[in-house]
Amino acid sequence: MSFRHLLAIIRKETQHILRDRSTFILVLITPTIVLLLMAYALTVDIQHVPIAVLDYDRSQTSRAFIREITAGDDLDLYAQISSLTEIEDLLVRGAIKAAVVIGPKFGQEMQTLRGIPLQVIIDGTEPETGGFAVDHLSLRAEAFIGDRLAGRFHEFGLDANALQPIDLRVRTWYNPSLKARVDLIPGLISIVLGFPALSVALTLAHEREHGTMEQLMATPVGRAELLIGKMIPYILVGLLNTIFIPILAILWFKIPFNGNFLLFLFLAALFLFSILSMGIIIGVFIRTQAAALALSFLLIFFPGFFLTGIFFPIVSMPEEVRLEALALPGTHFAIITRGIFLLGSGLDVLWPYAVALVGLGLGFVAIAALFFRKKLA
C-alpha cells in the first residue's frame, strides 16, 4: 500500500466533502437535524392528556381532588361536565381521552373510610394514552387519599404506615422519570451516524456516474488505497458528529451522560468503521447514486430502526432475526451508547460489543475488497 496514494485520495475526498454542497449537508448537518426531528416525533412521552370530570359530589374534598389530579403537565382538565352522556360525546369527538366520575358521597366517604366512589372511563382506541391516564390517576388518587387517611389515623392516635402489611415501593433506576427519550436518543445516535455510510456509498456511485472512476482505474492507484482513502475522511466527519450530537443530547434533551466521553468517541470510531464498510460494500456493487441511496436505506437505515433493538427489544425477536440483528453494527452500538449514557458502563462491560464492531467492519471491508476490481464492467 502506498501511503502517498492513500493521502492523495484522503485529501481529494476531504475537498469533495467540503466543496460539494449536498455531500457537506448530508454528512455534517443532516445527522443533527434528523436526530432532532426523530427525537421529537418518536417520543412516547405522554403529556397534556385532556380529561373531563363529572363531579356529583361538589364538595370541598372533591374540588381539592380535581385540583390534585390536574396539577402538573400530565392531565389537562378539558371540561367539567354534568351528565354521563356528555362523556360519550366528548370521547367520540376525541376532545378527551379519559373521564373521571366522582360519586355523590366522595367527600363524606373519605371521612368515614368506607369504599370511596370513583370511576375512570378511558378511550380504548388509544390504549397507551388511556393507560397512562389511569396510571397517573390511580397514583394521584392514592396519594390524595393516603394523605387524608393519614390525617384520620392520626386523629385516632394510629400510625398509618404501621397499618400497611406490605410496603411495596417500585423504583426505576437509570431512567427514573421513565422518559422514553432518555433511552431512545442514545439509540438514535447509532442511526444518524449511518449518514456518513450512506454518503460513502453515494460518493463511489457518484464517481462511476461522472466517469471519474474510469480515470481513477486507469491510474496505478491500488484498490485498498482507494477504498480506505475514501473511508477515512468520512470516519473523521462522523467523529465530528459524534462530538456534537452527544452535546446536543445532553444540553438540549437533558439526557444524562454517565460514562467516559473518550471511551464513547473511541467506540463511535469503531462503529463508524464498521457501518462505513457497509457503505463501501454498497458502493462497490452499485453503479448509480439512486440505487445506492435506495439500497442504503434498505440495508442501513431500516434495519437500524427495526432490528437494532432501539424500538423493539432484541430478546423478543425470533432466533434468525436475532442473528441478523447481531450482524448489524447498529445493534452493538445501540447497546454501547445506552450503556455509556445511562449506565456509565466502561470497557470492562462493553468490550464484546467493541470486538463485534471491529469484527464486522473487517468482514465487510474484506468482502468489499474481494469484489472491488479496477474494471469498468
Next chain:
Amino acid sequence: MSAGCESAPIIQTRSLVREFKDTLAVAALDLEVQRGELFGLVGPDGAGKTTTLRLLSGLLDVTSGSACVAGFDLSTQAEKIKPKIGYMAQRFSLYGELSVQENLAFFSELYDVPRGEVKQRQARLLQFAGLTEFKDRRANDLSGGMQKKLALACTLIHEPPILLLDEPTTGVDPISRREFWDILTELHLSGTTILISTPYMDEADRCSMVGLMYSGKLVVSAEPKAIRARIDSDLIELRPDNWDSARKILQEIEGVREVQTYGETLHVLVDSAERRLPKIEEALHKRNIGYRGLREMPLRMEEAFISLIRKMEN
C-alpha cells in the same frame, strides 16, 4: 506470455475479443502500433473504438485473445501497464470541484511523479496547455475546450510513453481543436506513441498511421496517403440545383463508382475524372438540371472513409 510481449511492438493485439452481454464489441482485433507513431483510430459509431481503448488501458477484462502494451501482457500485467500509459476518456472525467492545479496535483500523486519534479512539471504542463492563468479555477467552470486540455495535461503528468485518447476533440470548438492538435503534434515529435480515436477525418489525415475499425475489427491499417490511394478513384465535386434527381442521374453514368452527399454538394467518385467530367456535364444538360462549381478535387480521407465503410456494409 510476458516473454512474448518484451519484443512485441509497443501496442499489439492478437485476435483480441471483448464480448458484452449480447454484443461483440471487439471481434478478433489485430492491431499493431509501432513506437513513436501517431495512430488514428477511425470508424463509425459502435465500431468498437472506445472498447478497444478501454481494453488497452486495462479498464475491461479481455474475453479472449491477447494483447501486449509497453512490453507487458494485458491480461496478466494490467497494473504494470498503467504507469506507462496516459488514458483520456471520451467524457470529461476529472474532479469538477477541484481547481485546475488541484487536479494536476492529485494525478501527480497517483502517478508517483518524483516529488522534486512535481512543481516544475505542473508549471510546464499548464503552460503547454495554455491554462496557467486559469490554474485556480475549478474544473467545472472551464470551457469544454479547456477541460479537454486539462484532461490531457493530467494524463501527461507522469510523462507516459503511450497516450490512449478516446475522441479527445469531440464537442470542442475548431480553434480549441487546432490548439489541441498542435499539442499532440509536439508530443508526437518528442517521441510519444499516441493512439487516438476520432470521428473527424481531417484529424485522421494528420496521423502518421490510420486504422479503420468496422464491427469490432480493424479493416484497414495504413498511412493516410496509402488509404487514399486504396480508393482507386478520382473525385468530382458539384452543386446541382435539383439535388435529388441529379444524384440519381449521376449514379447511372458509366464509370461513376459512388455518389456521396455533403449538404448541397455532391461528391462523385469516378474511375477517371478526365474521361467522366464531360459525360457528367452532358447528362445534366440533357435533363435540364442546373449546377455550379463542377470541378475535380483531390480525394480526401473523408471520401475514402465513406467509400470503405460502404464497401463493408455491402
